[in-house]
Amino acid sequence: MTREAEQPQPAFGAHDHAHCTADTLARAEAEAVRLGLRLTPVRRRVLEILLEQHRAMGAYEVLDRLAAEGFGHQPPVAYRALDFLVDNGFAHRVRRLNAFAACMHPGETHAPVFLICRSCNVVAEAAGQPVRSALDAAAAAAGFTVERANIEALGLCPECKARELAS
Amino acid sequence: MTREAEQPQPAFGAHDHAHCTADTLARAEAEAVRLGLRLTPVRRRVLEILLEQHRAMGAYEVLDRLAAEGFGHQPPVAYRALDFLVDNGFAHRVRRLNAFAACMHPGETHAPVFLICRSCNVVAEAAGQPVRSALDAAAAAAGFTVERANIEALGLCPECKARELAS
DNA sequence: AGCCGGATTGTTACATGATAACCTCTCCCT
DNA sequence: AGGGAGAGGTTATCATGTAACAATCCGGCT
Structure with a gap:
C-alpha cells in the first residue's frame, strides 16, 4: 500500500473548495470556543491539513506534513491531535481505510455515513440520520x-x- | 493491549452454544458446496475456531491456535483463510476491533450490524436489513x-x- | 509576582496488524 | 507425461497504533 494514495476528486462533483474549507474551519473554531476546547496549533494545523486535502488521510501521512512544518516527528503527535479532533466531532475516522477525514459539519448533531469508491478512492460524507435511526432501532x-x-x-x-458502463 | 482478550459471554444472554456452533458449521458447509468453494482443512478449522469462541478474534490469535495444531506459523496462513471466509460470507470483519467473527447466518443474504459493548467487549451480530435499506437510500x-x-x-x-445503573 | 497542577507536546521504544514475493505441492485436465 | 491453477507454506518487511516518560505551557490561586 502506498502512503500517498491518489484521490484526485474532492468529493462527488466539483465545488468551491477554498470557500468550503475556510467556512468549515470557522465553524469548527466557533464550536471549540462553545465547548471550551483548546484548538491548539498542532490540532488546528491537522484540521487544516485534512480540510485542504479534502480526503481521507492516514495518520502517518498527516505526520509527515506536521514534521515538515516543524512540529513533532513521532506518531503520537499525529495520533493525539487526530484523536482529539475525532473525539470532539471535528473529524471522523474511516476505519476501512485506516484513515481520517475532516468533518464537514462540525457542531451539527449528525450521523456520518461514508461512501468510499473502490475505483477512485474518493470518500464522501453523506447524511445518515435515517440510517442512524434504523441502527438505533x-x-x-x-x-x-x-x-x-x-x-x-x-x-x-x-x-x-x-466509466464502467461506458467500457 | 493483550493478545488474549477477555470476552466471557458468547453474546447477549445465554444460549445452546454447542448446538448453534454445529448448526452454523453445517450450514456453512452446505453453502460452500452450493457455491463450488473448497472448504479446505485450514479454512474449515479457522471457521470452527471462530465458532467455538463465538466472539471477535484477532488474526494473530487465530494464527496461534492454528500453529498449535500443526498448521503454518506465519501470518499469511491465518489471513488467507480469514480473507476467504470473509469474501465468501462465512465470516465478518469487525474493523473497530481489527478482528474477525464467524457469520451466524451463512448463505442468507443479510446486512450484518455489529453491536460492540465498550465495557465487556462482547460483539453481537444483529439483523440489519432496515439499516442497510436506509444506507442504500x-x-x-x-x-x-x-x-x-x-x-x-x-x-x-x-x-x-x-450494572452501570446499579452502581 | 510566584507557585501549583493539569493539560499539552515532545521523546524513545515497542506492540500489533497486514502484505509482498517466492517456493512447493497437489489435483485435474489434456 | 506435461502443465496450469489453486492452496498453503516460508522469509522478510511494511504499516498502523500505543505505552511510558520528560519537558513545557498555561490558567488560577495566594
Whole structure:
C-alpha cells in the first residue's frame, strides 16, 4: 500500500473548495470556543491539513506534513491531535481505510455515513440520520444502547459507475 | 493491549452454544458446496475456531491456535483463510476491533450490524436489513452504489447497562 | 509576582496488524 | 507425461497504533 494514495476528486462533483474549507474551519473554531476546547496549533494545523486535502488521510501521512512544518516527528503527535479532533466531532475516522477525514459539519448533531469508491478512492460524507435511526432501532431490539457508530459503504461513485458502463 | 482478550459471554444472554456452533458449521458447509468453494482443512478449522469462541478474534490469535495444531506459523496462513471466509460470507470483519467473527447466518443474504459493548467487549451480530435499506437510500441520493457495507456500533450491552445503573 | 497542577507536546521504544514475493505441492485436465 | 491453477507454506518487511516518560505551557490561586 502506498502512503500517498491518489484521490484526485474532492468529493462527488466539483465545488468551491477554498470557500468550503475556510467556512468549515470557522465553524469548527466557533464550536471549540462553545465547548471550551483548546484548538491548539498542532490540532488546528491537522484540521487544516485534512480540510485542504479534502480526503481521507492516514495518520502517518498527516505526520509527515506536521514534521515538515516543524512540529513533532513521532506518531503520537499525529495520533493525539487526530484523536482529539475525532473525539470532539471535528473529524471522523474511516476505519476501512485506516484513515481520517475532516468533518464537514462540525457542531451539527449528525450521523456520518461514508461512501468510499473502490475505483477512485474518493470518500464522501453523506447524511445518515435515517440510517442512524434504523441502527438505533435494531440495537434497541437487542437491548443495546448505541453511543458511537461507524457506518461505511464500499462501492462505486457516480463518475466511476459511468466509466464502467461506458467500457 | 493483550493478545488474549477477555470476552466471557458468547453474546447477549445465554444460549445452546454447542448446538448453534454445529448448526452454523453445517450450514456453512452446505453453502460452500452450493457455491463450488473448497472448504479446505485450514479454512474449515479457522471457521470452527471462530465458532467455538463465538466472539471477535484477532488474526494473530487465530494464527496461534492454528500453529498449535500443526498448521503454518506465519501470518499469511491465518489471513488467507480469514480473507476467504470473509469474501465468501462465512465470516465478518469487525474493523473497530481489527478482528474477525464467524457469520451466524451463512448463505442468507443479510446486512450484518455489529453491536460492540465498550465495557465487556462482547460483539453481537444483529439483523440489519432496515439499516442497510436506509444506507442504500442515502447512498442512492448521492448517486453512489453500495457493494459492501460495514455497520458497527459501540455502546453498552444490556448486562453492562444494568450494572452501570446499579452502581 | 510566584507557585501549583493539569493539560499539552515532545521523546524513545515497542506492540500489533497486514502484505509482498517466492517456493512447493497437489489435483485435474489434456 | 506435461502443465496450469489453486492452496498453503516460508522469509522478510511494511504499516498502523500505543505505552511510558520528560519537558513545557498555561490558567488560577495566594
